[in-house]
Amino acid sequence: MPRFFFDIHDGDDIRDDAGHDLPDLKAVRAEAQRALAGMIATTPLGTNAIQIRVDVRDESGKRVVTASLLAVIEDAP
Amino acid sequence: MASGDPFLRKLERAGALSDEEQAELQALTFNRRAVPARNDIVTGDIPDRVYLVMNGFACRYKILRGGTRRIVSFVLPGDLCYMHDTGAFGRDLRVGALTPCSVVDLSRSELIELIGTYPGINRAIWWVTLRELSRAREWIVNDTRPADKRLAHTLCELLVCLQVIGLADEDSFELPLSQSDVADVLGISHVHINRVVQSLRAGGLITWSDNLVTISDVQEFKAFGEFDPAYLCFDGFGP
The missing domain is CATH 1.10.10.10 (Winged helix-like DNA-binding domain superfamily/Winged helix DNA-binding domain)
Known part of the structure; x- marks a missing residue:
């Protein structure tokens, strides 16, 4: 099974050195979606907006998927 | 005697066990074996068997249809598995070794006999049951954090x-x-x-x-x- 590396960018850059074995890009996208949703849900609301991006590399270092999620929470005007 | 045995050491948290009770419990274990990491501790279906982890980290888990594994509790040295799971009940949860484990078997019917004979063992096994329930509740609550x-x-x-x-x-x-x-x-x-x-x-x-x-x-x-x-x-x- 190929290995993919999920680097997280949420203001800090968290590099994935261990990687995750996943069967294909479809599974990579699903993992990215699940991770983003979970991370957004548990990020403290410091400002009105939270954005998290996940960049996925394959074993050769090539970026194969990029995924991001933006949550904007504002008082109604 | 209890100090070297994680099972007895833990059971004594429910109250002291007499020397005789400790000896009876220790005499109940057999078939000590190594279970490699990533293998299930229980593979066959032997209803009269309870399993005791003596070494290593194991877990109770379930695999969802999509392949996601959810671990619902750790099984640490001194913890019993399938204590309450007779027949089909409870067997939907699997018990797997996360690291290399050392495991022994106990005969369920003999353990039940000891529970009926010795008040200290009775109290200890009740405690194991209540503890499992208490811990399961806490894990449910923890999911909300x-x-x-x-x-x-x-x-x-x-x-x-x-x-x-x-x-x-x-x-x-x-x-x-x-x-x-x-x-x-x-x-x-x-x-x-x-x-x-x-x-x-x-x-x-x-x-x-x-x-x-x-x-x-x-x-x-x-x-x-x-x-x-x-x-x-x-x-x-x-x-």
Whole structure:
């Protein structure tokens, strides 16, 4: 099974050195979606907006998927 | 006698066992064997069998149809598996070794006979049952906490449980699990766990390297994870 590396960018850059074995890009996208949703849900609301991006590399270092999620929470005007 | 045996050491948290009770329990175990990491501890279906982990980290888990594994509890040295699962009941949960484990078998019918004969064993096995329920409830509640507090709570539980069997010191313990294992304990994605561990590290709350977890300030960390060890029932049955 190929290995993919999920680097997280949420203001800090968290590099994935261990990687995750996943069967294909479809599974990579699903993992990215699940991770983003979970991370957004548990990020403290410091400002009105939270954005998290996940960049996925394959074993050769090539970026194969990029995924991001933006949550904007504002008082109604 | 109890000091060298994680099972007896733990059971005595329910109240002292007489020498005879300890000897009876020890005589019940047979078929000591090694279970390699990533293998299930129970593979056949022998209804008259209860399993006891003597060494290593195991877990109760379930695999969802999509392939996601959810770990619902740890099985640490001295913990029984399938104690309450006779017949089909409870067998939907699998018990797997997360690290190489050493396991012994007990005959369920003989254990039940001992429970009927010895008050101390009766009390101890009741305690095991109540503890399992109490811990399961706490894990359900823990799922509601933000992921960083959830991990803190889980690490505090491991610290306390491993201290009872002499496998942790004041503020550190060996945790030979992968981050993916821990993600499946917390019910978060394998990518997300990386960020959660990172945030506890960056906050100076823990270090975790070479399978060694060290907690910087145990009191502070317990407060952060909203961890109160009462649910682990290590103070016995109360008055």
